Amino acid sequence: MRVLMMSSPLASHFAAMVPLAWVLRAAGHEVLGAGRPDMAAAPLSAGLSAVTMGEPVGFNEQLARYLPAGMRPVQAFGRGLFDRIEQGCEQWFLDDLVVLPEYLDFARRWRPDLVVSEQIDFAGTVVAGALGVPHVRHRWGVDPLSGPLGGMAAELFGPLCEKLGLGGLPESALVLDPCPPELQLPEAAAGVPIRPVPFNGNGRLPSWARRGERRRVCVSLGNQTLLLNGVPLFRHVIDAFDGLDDLEVLVTVAPEYREALGEPPTSVRLVDPAPLSLFLADCDLLVHHGGAGTAMTATTVGIPQLILPQIADQFFHADRIVAAGAAIALEDAADQDNPRLVRQAALDLLGDDRHRKAARVLRDAVEAMPAPADLVPDLEALAADERPVRR
Helix, strand or coil: CEEEEEECCCHHHHHHHHHHHHHHHHCCCEEEEEECHHHCHHHHHCCCEEEECCCCCCHHHHHHCCCCCCCCHHHHHHHHHHHHHHHHHHHHHHHHHHHHHHHHHHHHHHCCCEEEEECCCCHHHHHHHHHCCCEEEECCCCCCCHHHHHHHHHHHHHHHHHHCCCCCCCCCCEEEECCCCCCCCCCCCCCEECCCCCCCCCCCCCCCCCCCCCEEEEEECCHHHHHCCCHHHHHHHHHHCCCCCCEEEEEECCHHHHHHHCCCCCCEEEECCCCHHHCHHHCCEEEECCCHHHHHHHHHHCCCEEECCCCCCHHHHHHHHHHCCCEEECCCHHHHCCHHHHHHHHHHHHHCHHHHHHHHHHHHHHHCCCCHHHHHHHHHHHHHHCCCCCC
């Protein structure tokens, strides 16, 4: 079986599909990642092959142009940026319409038996429909996006779908959902559970990964946060741990930002970004931005979370994990920039056993979900039952 895995133009969006790609490969199937050049780093870092088409989209660079000088998204728009993200997606859907003939030409030559797309890639839906093969949608985690964006995609891709004889944007044959049912939005369409297996890129096990005697806090606010005027936020969060010498605080930050951050307090260590899955299980708390991959990794290892959401679905991850009792969220930009409030929230999470117990309940829910390998026979059967690829 040949499986084409398509993703929107952000490498992080591909990451949730990597474990499924691995087990498909292990079962003897061919897997190829496909999309714009922006996403290629994710499949390549996972040891997968990839093909890219069209020009880079540069989503973060586009978003940065809408930000007032020195402001990060949550400061400029708060949760209201969710509506603007929909507008941004409309632009890359229009860009996809330009590139779709290239996608279709390649797919007709490569002849996949199955197309898998992450939750907001709808070009893959068109490709699968045009070739007459089943389409599978793979969520990242909490999913407030695929519903409203699916309606937008149906409208924008509708004329092309009519020309292809599809009668509109095809439905996905299956939705795979790595989000524990306890966390998923009640209004999200039902999906088939698939256990989230953290993939945060690859890398060497860091020398600092081995835990010492102090309680350990990891601060991982994401590269996108830094790119979008996030250096002051990092400084405020670092300042929150000043004087807490009974803690070991690891702040993941690329070397080029170190000078701007200044000398950290003695309790804080600035470390190069590394896959969270290498060391997060040995931490007592994760402070992060609410990104799907980061939130799901923390949920998988079962530790409390302090969430400082910055953009789009990050607020929804924060909402749901807080509701489950495993997190505290500071949603307002001024609160996030207040070291006193960040410090108090971190100490509350570290000191209250209720948060640890709630995090372990979520971890147990994850472990009860079917492993990606368990879904391979279902995907094989799905592909075998469909009509032959159209020429």
